[in-house]
Amino acid sequence: MTSTALRTDRYELTMIDAALRAGTHDTPSVFELFARRLPDGRRYGVVAGTGRLLDAIAEFRFGPEELAWLRREHVVSPEALDWLEAYRFTGTIRGYREGELYFPGSPLLVVEAGFAEGVVLETLALSVLNYDSAVASAAARMVAAAVGRPLAEMGSRRTGEHSAVAAARAAYIAGFGASSNLEAGRRWGVPTMGTAAHAFTLLFDSEERAFEAQVASLGAGTTLLVDTYDIRRGVANAVRAAGTGLGAVRIDSGDLGVVVREVRAQLDELGATGTRITVTNDLDEHAIAALASAPVDSYGVGTSLVTGSGAPAAGMVYKLVARKDAATGWVSVGKSSEGKATVGGRKQPIRALRGGVAVAEDIHVEDPPVEALGPDAGRALHVPLVTAGTLDERWLGSAGVAAAREHHAAAIAELPADALRLSRGEPAIPTRYL
Amino acid sequence: MTSTALRTDRYELTMIDAALRAGTHDTPSVFELFARRLPDGRRYGVVAGTGRLLDAIAEFRFGPEELAWLRREHVVSPEALDWLEAYRFTGTIRGYREGELYFPGSPLLVVEAGFAEGVVLETLALSVLNYDSAVASAAARMVAAAVGRPLAEMGSRRTGEHSAVAAARAAYIAGFGASSNLEAGRRWGVPTMGTAAHAFTLLFDSEERAFEAQVASLGAGTTLLVDTYDIRRGVANAVRAAGTGLGAVRIDSGDLGVVVREVRAQLDELGATGTRITVTNDLDEHAIAALASAPVDSYGVGTSLVTGSGAPAAGMVYKLVARKDAATGWVSVGKSSEGKATVGGRKQPIRALRGGVAVAEDIHVEDPPVEALGPDAGRALHVPLVTAGTLDERWLGSAGVAAAREHHAAAIAELPADALRLSRGEPAIPTRYL
Incomplete structure (x- = not known):
């Protein structure tokens, strides 16, 4: 088993170091992985890589070799090295099933963990999902064309x-x-x-x-x-x-x-x-x-x-969307940078259907329980991927791939007919924040 | 050490199987890795990945797990499995130094080995060089722009x-x-x-x-x-x-x-x-x-x-260019497929220089010894990478990367001034077959 822990941008570790020093590293946090837009006039995207990511999270450990190198290079403080040595992901991840379709803003993964525990997975999660989804999204168009x-x-x-x-x-x-x-x-x-x-x-x-x-x-x-x-x-x-x-x-x-x-x-x-x-x-x-x-x-x-047939990276990002303040409870957060603003808050996505045909990507912000939305709201898009640090076995290995392939075919069948056209256009269904 | 042997297209192994059966698997062969053209109006390409490829060749072994899977899936015959089990690359590879520039037709690697021994490296060699060179080629343009x-x-x-x-x-x-x-x-x-x-x-x-x-x-x-x-x-x-x-x-x-x-x-x-x-x-x-x-x-x-800034794969191919006939000696070979014809024969590439400035990529076909070309022919572009199965240590690890970086800077400095323009154009120097 090869550690995946250094397939990571240096700034994830320096942020952990600074958060440890400030005492904010354990702040309960919610991170979200999503794409601001579909590339290149595409009408839908296809989520892929989830099963690979779960494997990579299981192998995300700072072992003696990784720690020795980080120490020698003075990447982080000795305190941070101790924290990294003990690292295990103990949080919860829910997200879109592998093979599922996605649209602008779809909350593909929602990671709940302490700040440091969640932020350190950013690079790896994006590397896996951005590449695999770029290929799957191109592949789906070729399948339609064939x-x-x-x-x-x-x-x-x-x-x-x-x-x-x-x-x-x-x-x-x-x-x-x-x-x-x-x-x-x-x-x-x-x-x-x-x-x-x-x-x-x-x-x-x-x-x-x-x-x-x-x-x-x-x-x-x-x-x-x-x-x-x-x-x-x-x-x-x-x-x-x-x-x-x-x-x-x-x-x-x-x-x-x-x-x-x-x-x-x-x-x-x-x-x-x-x-x-x-x-x-x-x-x-x-x-x-x-x-x-x-x-x-x-x-x-x-x-x-x-x-990726002209779109070699899916353009997904991984953002902090909520954190728990000791005094005031959960706070939605989001940057307001020009052209890159983020919708804060924990989210619950539903594919709204009419007569079995998808009509909208409904993103319920502040995360109401699915049951509260009623049976007619549509198909709930989140499934558990990791629960309190334990991977959901259903999504792993060859069985996970077979399940994803089957799920993809079912999700494609829900799209309105013109969604499969190859010409540049708008997303097949609108994203609605509710 | 993880085996790299299955990072390979299935047809490499079925070709070996058929060649074994026909008795042609050991035919002395020359394979060449090259790009037919530069992508996207680029003026030069940059070779990268060579050091990684050498590492991957060292780990190219069909171990018990690989063989068990191939057997279970009936990918090849039992005779071919025996041959794969014994596989070690014992041939010779010479090629462009990592960091070197290349042009259409530049013979970036010349692999000399028995047919089966050489053909089986095709997929891996192309995966490594096509990706790494695509990135290096884009990077060099950004460095020029900066x-x-x-x-x-x-x-x-x-x-x-x-x-x-x-x-x-x-x-x-x-x-x-x-x-x-x-x-x-x-x-x-x-x-x-x-x-x-x-x-x-x-x-x-x-x-x-x-x-x-x-x-x-x-x-x-x-x-x-x-x-x-x-x-x-x-x-x-x-x-x-x-x-x-x-x-x-x-x-x-x-x-x-x-x-x-x-x-x-x-x-x-x-x-x-x-x-x-x-x-x-x-x-x-x-x-x-x-x-x-x-x-x-x-x-x-x-x-x-x-x-790769619009050119995510370098478009390199790996072709059989010569084989030794028991009766008639070395025979140059090359397909004549429409738009994809190959220049056969073992090649010796020289960067022709005038006053220290590159003027042509001279490719001497049929491989005259460099000495025969005389001191004014230019800079010989091939270095030994693998000799009778032994890797040349100079190109490996961090030292190999540092050497490649240094060599790249020297090679760029030889280009005519307008070669660094970003606009679409012809290759900076012409390729001449001599």
Whole structure:
């Protein structure tokens, strides 16, 4: 188990140090993680990373190595080092389920703990949720654009080697069917896929020899990459090597709208009517939508997916929204900085529905109990994630990912029909503070 | 030590399986890692990640857990599992030094090994170099825009929690002076910085009380964040709390060009003439350039830096360029796919210089020895990274990062003056295949 504790901005620790000295470190506090806006004219966002964050919180410990380094670098005082050494998160976190949709202001996580205990999780929580949600939000748009055709995530090589695993996981939650990333398979139960690259074809004296070798190893049901030299000859070689029972051909270059139709006709002529066509050439949601009428059977998406398709970070922030004053009780707080003002107070979010269709994101400020809102208020969006320091097991591991994927599909089904359009627009439903 | 072996696309392993079956897995092969083009009208790119990649190669082992999962999932045959179990990279890698500049086609890594031994590193090598180089390339532009003023990397919260550490490292190599990320300090020797967030101010009954608490803990030389409520009152409170010896104020909102001048005037009026001003509000290289005439003392950059400022992946690829045929010797290979053709053959890159100024990226194909090119050909760009499986220690750890930072500064100094312009343009020097 590797400590996650130093994946943290230095100022979290210097704030703890100063709060300890001032005696304010244990002030009961409420922090909120939310996005001020959706990026780039998007109509909804998708929450992802929650299960990963819970794991990271469990491993958030300042061990001997972390403490020795902090001491040597004089990052904080000896008193603060003692406090960090004893650190365990003992507070409570509730929040949106992983896979849930979100809108501007949605209180995605509400962290209740002493000030120091809560503030120190800021960097880690944002790193995980900002990246994973950026990928999931892009993935959901690609799934919508593919209108039922399967999608595979193939972007590991276009993002950091750890982010690659997170991206595969986030895309799967948002409806992708598989990933090329083996670690995502092992760690999170994401189905993995992939057969061969151009290098394999180039390793042999001829394309046909390479295809024969691949079929000998992976069977005729494999996918052959047919564009190393000339696509028409490649398709002919593929059917010659595998027979008409060939599983699929993959095309990774050229003008796909044109090429795919030619390849389909050629496969059919050759009798390979059941052979599928998968395409993988620099796709994003718009390129996928443009192929809707082409005889494509599945898509593989790389760069644009793992970089959030134009919005590589979700823009979420983590803010103190309330603290308990010894004299006067709970006080809502929020900065008033220009263009970055924060709505203070503990919040209870509800997705208002009419006839099963989402109509608003209702954010009840000052946190009334859900029961007080009555059964018609809508679907309560918060679930317990951590209760008095104990993680909720439902959201962890492969089971958590499977649950998130299922929940995402249900949440998407509640959206009004035009929410799935790819064009730039307003959020699909308004956020109302109540 | 965590194995990095499954941070790999499935198809790398299925290719190995098929090559083993065909008896071609040990074919002596040359793979090349390069970028076909620079993103987005950029004039140069910056190589980063090399030292991290070498570490990851050292940890690239299929241990019992990895093998058990591959077996259970039937990813490859039992013969391939045996081969993977014995895997150690025993080949040779030479390449561009970390921190070096690159241009379209620059052969950044040349990997010589048996086919299977070399192909299996593809995903990992690309993940590391594509992300780290994207950040370093953006960082270098910001450094140019800041014309000597110091820059700090503060984007940990806007990228995956592991990528955050890599980003801090890459930015430092490209000339940033510090990072907020503690793990980057511990792991790579990057200087760390940071004092307090808005939450700290909101924790107290008044801004002045918060500033007093921060100064009590961090000293008057600290940086106070003055825009939680009203900047003018914030500056007054800051100087009241810390005295005229206050180290710096930080401004994180508003129209910085205007605000910074007002704050400078106010600080000077109050006698805090030595107090510096640091700004951190959604900066990128263009915003930094726009502040050139404003009295800013330093910049903190987050989102745009860690997401590559519009180019979040460097677009590098990893291709088989030569293989040894038992009968005919070395054969150059390359796919001819539309728009993605590859120049085959082992390559020797030289930066041609005239009077110390770079004039071309000369790529000698078929790899003549450097000596044969004569002393006037320019600066040879390849250094040994791995020799017969042994890592070159010079590029590892904090010492490797420091060397890369130094080398980067020297390489930038060779560029023609207009190469540092931020506007979209052609590569600063042409790539010539010789």
